Amino acid sequence: MRAVILEVDGLPTALGGVMKQNGNNVAFMDMKPEAQSVPFSLWKGSVKALKEIISQSGTPVYARVSDELPTAPAFLKRLGFVPVDEKNEVMIWRR
Structure with missing residues (x-):
């Protein structure tokens, strides 16, 4: 496991x-409620994780879309993840 802490x-x-x-x-993210008060920092941390961890992976990276965060699908798409199927429950990184 490799991770970045905000x-x-x-x-x-x-x-x-x-x-x-x-x-x-499998990509993962866990955050305290106060993380939502700093969305730009959260975005920068996610991009940093992509550059330092995910982009170095030679194999596909998947992400399960959170049921609890309505903005999760759009956030993952903006990072470069695309849905695996029509359900949009799992995405794969394509950049």
Whole structure:
């Protein structure tokens, strides 16, 4: 597993990266509610994770779309993930 931590005022606020799950690379993100108050920092941290971790992967990277965050599909698409099927529950990184 490789991850990047976003700190706000010196406190860990979000964590994102890639881990192996059932032989596949899976992108993940977990954040505290206060992370939503710094959307630009969250975006920059996500781009940093892509550059440092995901772009170096020689195998596909998947992401499961969160049911709890309505903006998750648009956020993942903006990062370069595309839906695997019509359900839009799983996406794959294509950049």
